[in-house]
Amino acid sequence: MTPEFRSGFACFVGRPNAGKSTLTNAIVGQKVAITSSRPQTTRTTVRGIVHRPDVQLILVDTPGLHRPRTLLGERLNDLVRTTWAEVDVVAVCFPCDQKIGPGDRYLVAELAKVGRTTTLAVATKTDLADPQRVAEHLLDIAELGRETGTDWAEIVPVSATSGDQVDLLTDLLAQRMPPGPAFYPDGELTDAPEESIVAELVREAALEGVRDELPHSIAVVVEEMGLREDRPEDKPLLDIHAIVYVERDSQKGIVIGRKGARLKQVGADARRQIEAMLGTPAYLELRVKVAKDWQRNPKQLRRLGF
Numbered sequence: 001m002t003p004e005f006r007s008g009f010a011c012f013v014g015r016p017n018a019g020k021s022t023l024t025n026a027i028v029g030q031k032v033a034i035t036s037s038r039p040q041t042t043r044t045t046v047r048g049i050v051h052r053p054d055v056q057l058i059l060v061d062t063p064g065l066h067r068p069r070t071l072l073g074e075r076l077n078d079l080v081r082t083t084w085a086e087v088d089v090v091a092v093c094f095p096c097d098q099k100i101g102p103g104d105r106y107l108v109a110e111l112a113k114v115g116r117t118t119t120l121a122v123a124t125k126t127d128l129a130d131p132q133r134v135a136e137h138l139l140d141i142a143e144l145g146r147e148t149g150t151d152w153a154e155i156v157p158v159s160a161t162s163g164d165q166v167d168l169l170t171d172l173l174a175q176r177m178p179p180g181p182a183f184y185p186d187g188e189l190t191d192a193p194e195e196s197i198v199a200e201l202v203r204e205a206a207l208e209g210v211r212d213e214l215p216h217s218i219a220v221v222v223e224e225m226g227l228r229e230d231r232p233e234d235k236p237l238l239d240i241h242a243i244v245y246v247e248r249d250s251q252k253g254i255v256i257g258r259k260g261a262r263l264k265q266v267g268a269d270a271r272r273q274i275e276a277m278l279g280t281p282a283y284l285e286l287r288v289k290v291a292k293d294w295q296r297n298p299k300q301l302r303r304l305g306f
Ligand SMILES: Nc1nc2c(ncn2[C@@H]2O[C@H](COP(=O)(O)OP(=O)(O)OP(=O)(O)O)[C@@H](O)[C@H]2O)c(=O)[nH]1
Pocket: 014, 015, 016, 017, 018, 019, 020, 021, 022, 023, 034, 035, 036, 037, 038, 039, 040, 041, 042, 063, 064, 124, 125, 126, 127, 128, 158, 159, 160, 161, 162
């Protein structure tokens, strides 16, 4: 008898910078979610899809949960909680290079309130800690489970960067998917529309090297995207017009740079990534606009897709 097909959803949660996006990418085997060394990079729920002969595992990448200070912050937290309630497995990431802290406790306690999904603990970034420290970290995670009444289905150490134990984690997640038919066609790796992937790649490039509060002020919207007409079939060109939004005039200057140098670099970096991701040469036009205090303004948030 062939085993029953399984299919379901899992998500990684954890404090900002815990390595959730990198782990999603490592499991899917292709760049799907954007990553950066800056916390709170992830804003949208991007799915990565793992296809196996007997299982389909859909990974949902959520923003970090934090104490909300703006309307955007509140919306993000709502999005996180909704995701927790809907998925089959939640995997909490605890980076090995950092001690368990109040942020982790808050998150696990909040997660315990949702209380219906299977929870796994993942000790991420094992390559950054020596074995002794990893062992201590695993004990701390177990202790946190006892404190919060969380019954970890597994505690798995992994390194997304070196790939160590990534396959094991994938197996453990896959095993916990419920029986059911596939949700997505074979071979599809993400259901994020191409426009949103492109917008995220532009945002990722724009975040490179900016400091302080500016990273949180940047949002990108793709206004128009389509294959240029009058091109020979074997030489397609994708035209993309995107807008980089900031919150204040002063930030506009920073993003554009001296004589437009920074924006040009951002465009070149993003275009390379877009071409690699979509497999088509692209022409990318970027403009920078100010959307005053968009993180606090409901109308602006809607326009920017939140
Ligand atoms: N050495 C090492 N670095 C890692 C590993 N996983 C992630 N990182 C780095 O940690 C940083 C944060 O990784 P992300 O995957 O963006 O973290 P995240 O949890 O998705 O972050 P947010 O979206 O901000 O919540 C990046 O600089 C990654 O390169 C790992 O296994 N080993």
